[in-house]
Amino acid sequence: MTKIKIALLIKQVIDTRISEGWAPGADGTVDRNALPAIINPEDLHALEQTLRLKEQLGGNAEIVAISMGPQRAAEALRECIWRGADDAVLISDRKVAGADTLATSYALALAIKKVGASLIFAGRQTIDGDTAHVGPQVAQALGIPQITYAEEVALEGDSLVVKRRLDDGFEVVKSPLKALITVGSSAAKCRFCNAKRMLRSRKAEIKTWSAADLDGDLSRFGLAGSPTQVLYSEPIVTESKGGVVLTSSIEDIATLVAELRSNHTIE
Amino acid sequence: MENIIVFCETRNGELCDVSLELVTKARLLAEELGCKVDAIVIGKEVSSLSKTLFEYGINRVFCADDERLSEYLTLPYTRIVTSVVAEQHPQIFLAGATNVGRDLAPRVAAELQCGLTADCTELRIGECEDTAGVKHENILLQIRPNFVGNQLTTIVSTSSRPQMATMREGVVSKQRVDNPVAGEIITINTQSLLTEEDFAVSILKREVEARKSNLKGAKVVVAGGYGVGSRENFELLYRLAELLHGEVGSTRAAVDAGYCDHSTMIGQTGVTVRPKLYIAVGISGQVQHTVGMEKSGTIISINRDPEAPINKIADYVIVGDARECVTHLIDQLSK
Numbered sequence: 001m002t003k004i005k006i007a008l009l010i011k012q013v014i015d016t017r018i019s020e021g022w023a024p025g026a027d028g029t030v031d032r033n034a035l036p037a038i039i040n041p042e043d044l045h046a047l048e049q050t051l052r053l054k055e056q057l058g059g060n061a062e063i064v065a066i067s068m069g070p071q072r073a074a075e076a077l078r079e080c081i082w083r084g085a086d087d088a089v090l091i092s093d094r095k096v097a098g099a100d101t102l103a104t105s106y107a108l109a110l111a112i113k114k115v116g117a118s119l120i121f122a123g124r125q126t127i128d129g130d131t132a133h134v135g136p137q138v139a140q141a142l143g144i145p146q147i148t149y150a151e152e153v154a155l156e157g158d159s160l161v162v163k164r165r166l167d168d169g170f171e172v173v174k175s176p177l178k179a180l181i182t183v184g185s186s187a188a189k190c191r192f193c194n195a196k197r198m199l200r201s202r203k204a205e206i207k208t209w210s211a212a213d214l215d216g217d218l219s220r221f222g223l224a225g226s227p228t229q230v231l232y233s234e235p236i237v238t239e240s241k242g243g244v245v246l247t248s249s250i251e252d253i254a255t256l257v258a259e260l261r262s263n264h265t266i267e
Numbered sequence: 268m269e270n271i272i273v274f275c276e277t278r279n280g281e282l283c284d285v286s287l288e289l290v291t292k293a294r295l296l297a298e299e300l301g302c303k304v305d306a307i308v309i310g311k312e313v314s315s316l317s318k319t320l321f322e323y324g325i326n327r328v329f330c331a332d333d334e335r336l337s338e339y340l341t342l343p344y345t346r347i348v349t350s351v352v353a354e355q356h357p358q359i360f361l362a363g364a365t366n367v368g369r370d371l372a373p374r375v376a377a378e379l380q381c382g383l384t385a386d387c388t389e390l391r392i393g394e395c396e397d398t399a400g401v402k403h404e405n406i407l408l409q410i411r412p413n414f415v416g417n418q419l420t421t422i423v424s425t426s427s428r429p430q431m432a433t434m435r436e437g438v439v440s441k442q443r444v445d446n447p448v449a450g451e452i453i454t455i456n457t458q459s460l461l462t463e464e465d466f467a468v469s470i471l472k473r474e475v476e477a478r479k480s481n482l483k484g485a486k487v488v489v490a491g492g493y494g495v496g497s498r499e500n501f502e503l504l505y506r507l508a509e510l511l512h513g514e515v516g517s518t519r520a521a522v523d524a525g526y527c528d529h530s531t532m533i534g535q536t537g538v539t540v541r542p543k544l545y546i547a548v549g550i551s552g553q554v555q556h557t558v559g560m561e562k563s564g565t566i567i568s569i570n571r572d573p574e575a576p577i578n579k580i581a582d583y584v585i586v587g588d589a590r591e592c593v594t595h596l597i598d599q600l601s602k
């Protein structure tokens with residue numbers, strides 16, 4: 001059996017989940033530099049699924065992690081390697097910067113073709129964008145089926161059987177091996193790796209490709225290739241409703257409960 | 268005249284609420300633009316749903332009635348939607364930000380090389396200037412909370428048509444028109460349009476799980492944030508909610524901290540609620556949360572920080588410790 005090449009799409013994001021120690025300023029912006037950079041959490045769930053699939057294939061697979069971003073995103077790719085990926089590619093170039101999801105997917109799809117991967121995994125969505133566009137848009141660019149919100153992926157003959165997590169339950173679908181799968185946070189967490197592998201991959205080389213290396217239509221990269229435009233962002237200024245301010249004393253709370261009862265807010 | 272097209276989702280043979288909400292919103296936008304609203308419905312025996320759509324002011328219904336499409340499948344649905352849009356050249360295309368809409372819309376957008384904004388909380392018509400300094404009128408302003416921080420971002424797609432957006436469920440209320448007129452039903456020939464390849468992925472099984480809670484329709488919501496402090500303290504919120512015949516909600520920070528289940532999350536990426544009474548316990552009130560609850564009736568905020576942003580939209584602010592205040596509330600309500 002020929003080796004299956006699996007591409008894993010990841011993004012380095014800032015960790016907005018940490019709620020203490022950062023608060024938006026009066027203008028509503030956040031100092032991004034003050035926050036740690038991590039691999040987008042759902043991308044790690046996707047990595048775990050690629051590792052499981054490789055096991056099911058008896059090791060007969062090569063996992064290539066691919067990311068687009070600034071140079072420092074190489075750290076995130078290196079982490080993928082110590083967690084079990086075989087190879088990594090970073091697309092980094094000023095020409096691809098400022099891309100919206102369409103231009104991002106265009107660049108990623110070209111990189112996947114160049115790597116020669118036929119099966120693609122990605123996180124469902126990122127914590128900094130939350131759009132969940134990139135998976136389906138890469139699948140479209142490659143002309144292959146997509147299976148979103150995957151929770152479990154199993155190999156059955158030359159098909160994949162995937163359990164999808166939905167708002168109101170779940171669905172099990174059968175798909176060809178040539179597909180793009182996005183994995184959600186309900187899937188298994190990514191395993192830890194042994195310290196030896198971690199040390200070994202400290203010096204792992206991360207290939208860096210420029211826009212020219214991708215051999216695409218330059219007008220479809222980056223800002224130029226992005227049909228959406230952020231017009232402006234405005235801080236949310238809410239005028240105070242001037243609500244009644246109470247203390248936590250038993251008396252205050254008893255008064256509140258009495259008032260809510262009398263105006264039928266509560267029965 | 269270029270119309271607005273809304274992708275109308277169905278579940279168990281019925282139109283989803285989010286689709287009727289979108290149609291209602293689209294109607295308002297169309298009035299401003301002086302155009303009409305068309306709908307696309309796909310599924311098994313869906314032509315009978317046209318009547319309802321006309322009641323909501325739809326002009327033409329593009330109907331793909333096909334047994335094979337009773338459940339959503341990415342590839343055939345994408346092909347149908349793309350072909351209608353490519354033929355009709357609508358100026359705006361809208362879909363619900365649901366499991367289905369979020370799978371379909373990006374694929375359609377990529378196919379048509381159009382800009383798409385996810386999870387809008389507001390859509391308006393306005394004017395803007397693009398990056399080249401060219402002025403555009405009658406543009407769809409696609410508004411959503413910023414990715415990071417307490418800001419609202421306005422996004423436009425001036426160069427591609429249709430302008431595409433998905434919108435969250437529960438952001439607008441669905442409303443019928445006063446004097447509905449029966450519009451036109453246009454049948455899509457799926458037999459000739461769809462190929463065998465479109466059915467490369469097949470559904471083996473689909474199971475609907477009973478909802479753990481009825482958060483969306485609850486009259487009272489007791490929501491806890493990071494300030495609740497522990498899973499144990501969260502149990503108190505369940506006691507309080509029970510006393511008030513309400514449901515428990517949460518913030519992303521509370522979910523991330525492991526205090527409660529993801530299904531309870533309220534906000535941009537969670538559920539949108541509109542209860543009569545909303546009690547926010549240890550919640551700061553970042554926009555990604557408040558977009559999901561700001562239309563509540565009475566809002567009570569329990570927070571030890573008198574300056575917490577959520578206090579501004581609260582009718583009652585109790586300044587104090589979450590555990591202590593909730594315990595007092597439980598005591599008083601048990602009386």
Ligand SMILES: Cc1cc2nc3c(=O)[nH]c(=O)nc-3n(C[C@H](O)[C@H](O)[C@H](O)COP(=O)(O)OP(=O)(O)OC[C@H]3O[C@@H](n4cnc5c(N)ncnc54)[C@H](O)[C@@H]3O)c2cc1C
Pocket residue numbers: 016019020127128129130413414415416491492493494495496517518519520521532533534535536537548549550551552553554555556569570571572575587588589590
């Ligand atoms: C793309 C994106 C999407 C998001 N989507 C959502 C979403 O859908 N829903 C959502 O909720 N969030 C969402 N968030 C996160 C959101 O920005 C906030 O980080 C989150 O809502 C904060 O939750 P919190 O108020 O519980 O925590 P914090 O902001 O940490 O606030 C805790 C509050 O508790 C108070 N407090 C602390 N200790 C006590 C105590 N002992 N007693 C009383 N009060 C106390 C503090 O004063 C503070 O006001 C999203 C973020 C991003 C970037």
